[in-house]
Structures are given as structure tokens and as C-alpha cells.
Amino acid sequence: MRKKTNPVQNFLKxxxxxxxxxxxxxxxxxxxSGALIIVGAWVLAGIVYDAAFQKVAFPDLWPHITTLIFLYVARGLLNAVADYLAYCGASKVKQSVRSDIVQSIIAKGPMGLPDDKSGSILNAYVDGVEALQGYYMLSLPARITATIIPLAIFFFIFPLDLISGLVLIVTAPLIPVFMIWIGRGAERLSQKQWRRMTFMGGRFLDVIQGLAEIKLFNAGKREGETIRRLTESFRHDTMAVLRVAFLSSLALEFFATVSIAMIAVLIGFRLLWGEIEFRDGF
Structure with a gap:
């Protein structure tokens, strides 16, 4: 059985x-930066444990507080540099794709390009290429990072508390499962919106190019009404895509909250029963 290939994913890759x-x-x-989150959480837990239960004086806690501040500053700098590098990478991709479009147009020549596709080509060159920024700058790095950091958290939690690690293993997979399920619906709607936006771009460019004929035949009011109707329909469909996107965010937040709540309740009872140290539970 042949594996189905996604042309969009192939293009992005x-x-x-x-x-x-x-x-x-x-x-x-x-x-x-994600590893520093784990280290910072451990240092913070130690500060709270020493201050609340060991009655350590504040001057003795200051080195740990300084370490915590340094970790958060380092995280901020690392995230800023990481975002800048991702931005540079996305800019390189956009430059390469736009160059490919121009080279393709030059290779085909004026006679090889259909007149009714000029608006679509322009829309792809401007808006279509610009849309790649979000994927290569945000989505792709986040997808890779979201695979690595949770594994590091698992390896850190399991030696400290086996039960909490098992709860995470049970609840954490729910997040990507629903992310994929809802994301596929959003993908279909987004592709539909892109096709409609391409059509609207071509239609609007045709109107601009034919302004003289439209004025000659006194069809300006009719064309204006057509564009208004298309724009209103596009606005309604865009809101439908946004509803699905917000639903996706709500579902992810819900399952993340459920996972955290289950662990918090278990840790709370086990602290009450004396089965776990406060520092490990924190």
C-alpha cells in the first residue's frame, strides 16, 4: 500500500x-532554555523549602536567589537569540522562494503566463510567501522543541516521583492527539480560505486592469457590489477559521490543566500523608 504524501508538507520540507x-x-x-526551566524550578523549590521548613535566614538564601535571577535572565537572553535566529532562517526561506517564483516567471516569459492568473501569482508572491514566516519562525522550531523538552522533564521527574511521572505519561499524550485532530480541521478551512483569497486577488487585479472598460460600460456600481459581497463572505469564513483555532487552543489548555490538576491533587494528598518530601513535591 503506497503511503499518501502531502504536497504542502513536501514543499515546506x-x-x-x-x-x-x-x-x-x-x-x-x-x-x-527549557533545561534552565527545570534547574530554576529545582532552585526555587530549595529556596522555599529552606525558608519555610528549615528556617534558614535570608542572608544565607541570597546566593540561591542570585542563582535563580541569573537563570531567568539567561533564559530571556537565550529565547531572544533563538527568536532572532529563527527569524533569520524564515527570511532566508522567503528570499529563496521569491527568487524561485521570479526565475519561474522569467523562464516562462510573457507568453507562457495565462492572463487570468496574474492576480494569483501576485498574491502568492506577496501574501503566500509572507505566510511562510510563521511556519519557519514559530511553528517548526516549536514543534521540534515541544518534542525534546517534555522528554527531558520526564527523565527529571521519574527519579524523583514515579507516580507523578506515570500520571504525566497517561495524560500528556492527550494534548498532541487533540492537537492533530483539531489541527486537521483548521488546515482544511485554511486551505479553503487561501483558495478564496487567491481568487479574490485575481478578481481585484482584473477589475483594476479593466477600470477603463468598466467605466465605459457604466458597470462600476455592479463591480463594487460584487467585490463587497465577496469581501463579506470572506470575512465570515475567516471568523469560522478563527473559531476552530480558538477551539484548538481551548482544548489544549483544558487537557494541560487536567494533567497539572491531577498531579497537584496527588502530590497534595501525599504531602499530607507524609509520603513525599516538600522539595520533591514542589
Whole structure:
């Protein structure tokens, strides 16, 4: 049985080459930042434990507080550099894709391009290429990082508390499952919106090019009403896509909250029963 290939995914994977080093460096720095989250949480737990239960004086806590501040500052710097590298990578991809479009137009020549596709080509060159920014700058690095950092958290939690680790293993997979399920619906709607936006771009460019004929035949009011109707329909469909996107965010937040709540309740009872140290539970 032949495996179905997604042409969009194939295109995105193929065009990733100019940004590979930038995205790799961005992911590496993001993973270090994620590791600092774990270290910072451990240091913070130690500060709270020493202050609340060991009655350690504030001057003795100051080195740990300084370490915590340093960790948060380092995280901020790492995230800023990672975002900048991802931005540079996305810019390289956009530059490469726009260059490919121009080279393709030059290769075909004026006679090889259909007149009714000029608006679609312009829309792809401007808006279509610009839409790649979000994927290569945000989505792709976040997808890789979201695979690595949870594994690091699992490896850190399991030696400290096996029960909490098992709860995470049960609840954490619910997040990507629903992310994929809802994301596919959003993908279909987004592709539909893109086709409609391409059609609208072509239609609007045709109107601009034919202004003299429209004025000659006194069809300006009719064309204006047509554009208004298309724009209103596009606005309604855009809101439908946004509803699905917000539903996706709500579902992810819900399952993340359920996972955290289950662990928090278990840790609370086990602290009450004396089965776990406060520092480990924190």
C-alpha cells in the first residue's frame, strides 16, 4: 500500500534547506532554555523549602536567589537569540522562494503566463510567501522543541516521583492527539480560505486592469457590489477559521490543566500523608 504524501508538507520540507542551520541553532538554544526551566524550578523549590521548613535566614538564601535571577535572565537572553535566529532562517526561506517564483516567471516569459492568473501569482508572491514566516519562525522550531523538552522533564521527574511521572505519561499524550485532530480541521478551512483569497486577488487585479472598460460600460456600481459581497463572505469564513483555532487552543489548555490538576491533587494528598518530601513535591 503506497503511503499518501502531502504536497504542502513536501514543499515546506524542500524549502527548509536555506534555514536549516538557523533553525537548528534556534532549537538548540530553546532546549537549553527549557533545561534552565527545570534547574530554576529545582532552585526555587530549595529556596522555599529552606525558608519555610528549615528556617534558614535570608542572608544565607541570597546566593540561591542570585542563582535563580541569573537563570531567568539567561533564559530571556537565550529565547531572544533563538527568536532572532529563527527569524533569520524564515527570511532566508522567503528570499529563496521569491527568487524561485521570479526565475519561474522569467523562464516562462510573457507568453507562457495565462492572463487570468496574474492576480494569483501576485498574491502568492506577496501574501503566500509572507505566510511562510510563521511556519519557519514559530511553528517548526516549536514543534521540534515541544518534542525534546517534555522528554527531558520526564527523565527529571521519574527519579524523583514515579507516580507523578506515570500520571504525566497517561495524560500528556492527550494534548498532541487533540492537537492533530483539531489541527486537521483548521488546515482544511485554511486551505479553503487561501483558495478564496487567491481568487479574490485575481478578481481585484482584473477589475483594476479593466477600470477603463468598466467605466465605459457604466458597470462600476455592479463591480463594487460584487467585490463587497465577496469581501463579506470572506470575512465570515475567516471568523469560522478563527473559531476552530480558538477551539484548538481551548482544548489544549483544558487537557494541560487536567494533567497539572491531577498531579497537584496527588502530590497534595501525599504531602499530607507524609509520603513525599516538600522539595520533591514542589
Amino acid at each position: 524542500e524549502k527548509k534547506e536555506p534555514a536549516r542551520r538557523f533553525i537548528g541553532a534556534s532549537v538548540f538554544l530553546s532546549c537549553i
